Amino acid sequence: MERSLDWDSGCIVAVDQTALPSRTTILRIDTVGDLVAAIRRLAIRGAPAIGLAGALGVALSAHRHTVAGRTDHAAVRADADLLAAARPTASNLEWGVRRALARLSEGPDAVLAEARLMLEEDERTNRAAAARAAELIRQLCRRRPLRILTHCNTGRLATAAWGTALGAVADLAAAGEVDHVLVTETRPLLQGARLTAWELAEAGIPHRLCVDSAAPAAISRGLVDCVLVGADRIAMNGDTANKIGTYGLAVAAARHRVPFVVVAPESTLDPSTASGDQIVIEERLAAEVLGYAGLRTAPAGTAVYNPAFDVTPAELVTAIATERRLLRDFGALSGKATA
Numbered sequence: 511m512e513r514s515l516d517w518d519s520g521c522i523v524a525v526d527q528t529a530l531p532s533r534t535t536i537l538r539i540d541t542v543g544d545l546v547a548a549i550r551r552l553a554i555r556g557a558p559a560i561g562l563a564g565a566l567g568v569a570l571s572a573h574r575h576t577v578a579g580r581t582d583h584a585a586v587r588a589d590a591d592l593l594a595a596a597r598p599t600a601s602n603l604e605w606g607v608r609r610a611l612a613r614l615s616e617g618p619d620a621v622l623a624e625a626r627l628m629l630e631e632d633e634r635t636n637r638a639a640a641a642r643a644a645e646l647i648r649q650l651c652r653r654r655p656l657r658i659l660t661h662c663n664t665g666r667l668a669t670a671a672w673g674t675a676l677g678a679v680a681d682l683a684a685a686g687e688v689d690h691v692l693v694t695e696t697r698p699l700l701q702g703a704r705l706t707a708w709e710l711a712e713a714g715i716p717h718r719l720c721v722d723s724a725a726p727a728a729i730s731r732g733l734v735d736c737v738l739v740g741a742d743r744i745a746m747n748g749d750t751a752n753k754i755g756t757y758g759l760a761v762a763a764a765r766h767r768v769p770f771v772v773v774a775p776e777s778t779l780d781p782s783t784a785s786g787d788q789i790v791i792e793e794r795l796a797a798e799v800l801g802y803a804g805l806r807t808a809p810a811g812t813a814v815y816n817p818a819f820d821v822t823p824a825e826l827v828t829a830i831a832t833e834r835r836l837l838r839d840f841g842a843l844s845g846k847a848t849a
């Protein structure tokens with residue numbers, strides 16, 4: 511499969527991200543219910559990827575609810591609402607669903623054409639944002655080759671192709687500028703250990719895996735030249751929601767004057783959210799923290815706090831690189847200043 515997510519013969523096809531790295535399993539999804547479930551259980555995950563999945567889901571629904579050339583718009587809109595609500599934090603999901611839905615009056619093929627266009631755009635978008643971030647890192651960091659810290663998974667699996675922060679890592683690595691990438695495990699679901707380490711190995715980019723709690727220590731010991739992460743929702747003041755643990759990395763990076771750069775598509779910027787305190791943070795099931803892969807790691811019944819994301823205040827973010835611009839003065843997001 512060229513893309514980690516695509517459309518094929520009336521189905522959404524996607525790499526099952528819960529099966530990696532043990533198995534490469536391709537899901538064929540042909541109902542909106544199964545798609546919502548795949549997004550909720552993180553088989554399809556990563557902000558850009560769930561946005562694209564949402565758009566493909568609307569196309570799936572539009573085709574399913576078209577009989578003899580007549581589309582049941584109310585049924586498709588109800589499916590769109592279900593899809594948009596599958597996970598609350600990433601703004602890309604609602605963006606993808608709404609963009610595909612906007613073509614509904616033109617019929618199911620137009621909806622699918624829009625979703626397919628979004629798949630194509632995704633790679634161009636990611637490459638542009640990643641190249642911009644890589645260029646910034648070249649300017650900000652003097653040491654070569656670079657030691658880059660990243661969190662969660664922002665590679666091709668989290669998008670349709672190329673990736674955001676991990677795309678920037680790939681750009682720098684292709685230019686021979688990367689010593690190694692320090693990859694956080696990303697508890698509780700191990701997106702860093704399972705997915706980022708797998709993608710970096712595939713790409714032949716040297717990397718080391720560390721437990722999440724070792725990452726701030728690595729920054730404090732001078733073992734990290736820059737931190738590169740993705741985002742799920744960026745508020746208009748630059749506050750950035752991303753995988754739980756990002757905030758702690760940003761605090762450590764600021765304390766030790768290490769550049770902390772966010773790489774994300776414009777679709778992650780949310781014009782309706784003024785600041786990070788308005789971002790809804792998804793809370794996930796206790797079972798994800800109480801055990802892993804069927805093994806209990808805490809006494810049954812232990813109370814759990816399991817937020818999937820945290821919010822890094824803009825003041826801790828060195829810059830946000832998108833496909834269109836580099837944001838360093840966060841007033842630019844609310845139109846008060848130019849980027």
Ligand SMILES: CSC[C@@H](O)[C@@H](O)C(=O)COP(=O)(O)O
Pocket residue numbers: 552555556557558600661662663664665668669673674675701739740741742752753754818
């Ligand atoms: C390019 S992916 C950017 C973010 O979506 C990523 O960093 C992240 O936090 C993903 O969380 P997940 O819960 O795995 O979907």
